[in-house]
Amino acid sequence: MVNRDWTVLGEKVTSWINEAADQLRASLSKPLEVSEKSAHNDLVTNMDRSIEQFLIGKIRADYPNDKIISEEGYGDGVKDKRGVLWLLDPIDGTLNFVMQKRFFAISIGIYENGNGKAAFIYDVMADELFHCITGSGAYQNTRKLSALTDIAIDDALIDLSPTWLKPNRRIHEEIMTEIVRRSSGTRAYGAASLELAYVAAGYLDAYFTMRLSPWDYGAGLILLTEVGGLCSRADGSPIDILTKQSVLAARPGLHQYMSDHIREQVNQGRFIKEPE
Amino acid sequence: MVNRDWTVLGEKVTSWINEAADQLRASLSKPLEVSEKSAHNDLVTNMDRSIEQFLIGKIRADYPNDKIISEEGYGDGVKDKRGVLWLLDPIDGTLNFVMQKRFFAISIGIYENGNGKAAFIYDVMADELFHCITGSGAYQNTRKLSALTDIAIDDALIDLSPTWLKPNRRIHEEIMTEIVRRSSGTRAYGAASLELAYVAAGYLDAYFTMRLSPWDYGAGLILLTEVGGLCSRADGSPIDILTKQSVLAARPGLHQYMSDHIREQVNQGRFIKEPE
Numbered sequence: 001m002v003n004r005d006w007t008v009l010g011e012k013v014t015s016w017i018n019e020a021a022d023q024l025r026a027s028l029s030k031p032l033e034v035s036e037k038s039a040h041n042d043l044v045t046n047m048d049r050s051i052e053q054f055l056i057g058k059i060r061a062d063y064p065n066d067k068i069i070s071e072e073g074y075g076d077g078v079k080d081k082r083g084v085l086w087l088l089d090p091i092d093g094t095l096n097f098v099m100q101k102r103f104f105a106i107s108i109g110i111y112e113n114g115n116g117k118a119a120f121i122y123d124v125m126a127d128e129l130f131h132c133i134t135g136s137g138a139y140q141n142t143r144k145l146s147a148l149t150d151i152a153i154d155d156a157l158i159d160l161s162p163t164w165l166k167p168n169r170r171i172h173e174e175i176m177t178e179i180v181r182r183s184s185g186t187r188a189y190g191a192a193s194l195e196l197a198y199v200a201a202g203y204l205d206a207y208f209t210m211r212l213s214p215w216d217y218g219a220g221l222i223l224l225t226e227v228g229g230l231c232s233r234a235d236g237s238p239i240d241i242l243t244k245q246s247v248l249a250a251r252p253g254l255h256q257y258m259s260d261h262i263r264e265q266v267n268q269g270r271f272i273k274e275p276e
Numbered sequence: 277m278v279n280r281d282w283t284v285l286g287e288k289v290t291s292w293i294n295e296a297a298d299q300l301r302a303s304l305s306k307p308l309e310v311s312e313k314s315a316h317n318d319l320v321t322n323m324d325r326s327i328e329q330f331l332i333g334k335i336r337a338d339y340p341n342d343k344i345i346s347e348e349g350y351g352d353g354v355k356d357k358r359g360v361l362w363l364l365d366p367i368d369g370t371l372n373f374v375m376q377k378r379f380f381a382i383s384i385g386i387y388e389n390g391n392g393k394a395a396f397i398y399d400v401m402a403d404e405l406f407h408c409i410t411g412s413g414a415y416q417n418t419r420k421l422s423a424l425t426d427i428a429i430d431d432a433l434i435d436l437s438p439t440w441l442k443p444n445r446r447i448h449e450e451i452m453t454e455i456v457r458r459s460s461g462t463r464a465y466g467a468a469s470l471e472l473a474y475v476a477a478g479y480l481d482a483y484f485t486m487r488l489s490p491w492d493y494g495a496g497l498i499l500l501t502e503v504g505g506l507c508s509r510a511d512g513s514p515i516d517i518l519t520k521q522s523v524l525a526a527r528p529g530l531h532q533y534m535s536d537h538i539r540e541q542v543n544q545g546r547f548i549k550e551p552e
Contacts, residue, residue, distance in 0.1 A: 040430055041460040099433055154316055157375055161440040162462055177366040184317040186438055188464045205374040
């Protein structure tokens with residue numbers, strides 16, 4: 001166990017986030033340096049890098065023994081979950097940041113020996129902070145989020161990209177079809193941390209993707225767990241917070257229905273394939 | 277020609293919308309009466325009806341000779357486009373209104389002899405009014421929207437429902453596949469009037485659906501046209517503002533690319549089918 005005052009940590013992180021958000025808002029009126037990473041829609045900007053360095057500087061100054069996994073690579077080469085681990089995305093939804101100048105978030109999830117302890121997901125332009133210290137309830141700004149209740153698939157709003165409904169390398173394109181067809185509708189906002197926070201807040205009933213990185217889901221997983229939501233890989237197996245993987249996040253009964261459905265489809269011979 | 281001061285009309289409509297929005301915000305803390313229309317995800321609430329009646333009352337009092345087409349049916353049986361015609365949706369995105377309590381809009385488009393004259397799309401919870409008087413520029417609250425410039429499909433954010441990418445009655449499921457695959461990404465917010473406004477504001481580069489009603493697209497079409505965007509049926513043919521139809525709305529060059537692609541696919545034997 002680490003001897004730590006999580007409330008003090010929460011206050012510090014919130015003030016760092018506010019400072020970072022000021023820098024991000026100010027940057028919107030200046031030219032942005034954008035470059036491509038793995039693909040033409042996988043972007044990084046000078047602001048992703050500078051906000052990550054700013055936040056890592058703050059973490060290192062106050063918590064020098066903690067480890068950090070972060071999107072732009074200024075963190076550590078983390079091999080195990082011992083101690084306190086920060087999963088940090090300086091700008092989740094970089095494509096939205098570049099193209100929409102809104103619907104992007106700073107996402108910070110903090111784990112102790114693999115257990116979620118604190119989460120912060122800040123929608124910078126909407127000034128909306130989803131946050132929790134594990135065991136003390138989850139909040140959207142000052143509003144306490146309710147425990148998630150059950151919902152039938154027919155009444156559910158599902159967030160997923162059409163990518164997973166067309167031929168792709170990760171999931172047979174028919175596996176999610178029945179779920180989408182039975183649902184009330186689908187949504188896609190393009191910022192995973194916010195989409196997970198929306199499930200926690202009840203704006204969405206489920207979020208599904210076949211590929212998500214620790215910095216994308218790290219905070220959302222903690223927030224969702226705090227309100228009784230479930231978060232696993234597509235087939236229902238547990239998330240390993242050190243790796244890229246599929247993520248199925250939903251209200252509890254709906255999570256059961258969806259993961260059962262996916263496992264059944266796999267048992268019938270349709271494939272799912274986790275990222276390497 | 278109708279002798280009308282459109283600026284005065286704009287001021288009146290804005291004040292009616294503000295009053296209606298107050299009623300909507302107040303309603304969120306009370307139980308909502310929800311019933312199904314054509315399908316389990318086609319909802320109407322007591323508030324759709326009461327806001328429509330409120331707005332129609334205001335229109336009738338000040339503009340008694342105008343005609344109204346509205347979602348919940350308190351308008352007129354309109355057969356032609358002569359005179360002044362209001363296309364009115366009291367709550368666009370009813371599913372969002374019921375389930376998310378946000379991301380819904382009041383949408384009002386006003387045509388004179390078939391020509392767009394004024395548009396108002398109000399995101400009630402975000403307090404964001406997209407509006408224009410034709411010829412005087414389009415605005416997001418007080419910010420003037422820029423004329424839309426061109427974008428390559430590879431850099432474009434496309435808003436469409438996965439419905440149109442899976443087998444359905446309206447469009448062969450492969451027609452939009454290449455567009456989605458080439459694009460930067462897809463989004464779906466679940467409120468057509470806002471999605472059209474987002475194209476006008478540059479948050480999205482295109483919006484596509486195979487089925488939309490006059491009250492859904494009436495205001496968006498005017499707003500988009502004002503900033504140089506294009507809005508047509510899927511195959512590029514003109515919108516008839518009196519009927520339900522497909523809608524393809526996009527930046528000018530992208531609109532050309534997408535409608536060309538759809539027509540080519542149809543020429544190669546794949547079907548599209550307009551709503552009856």
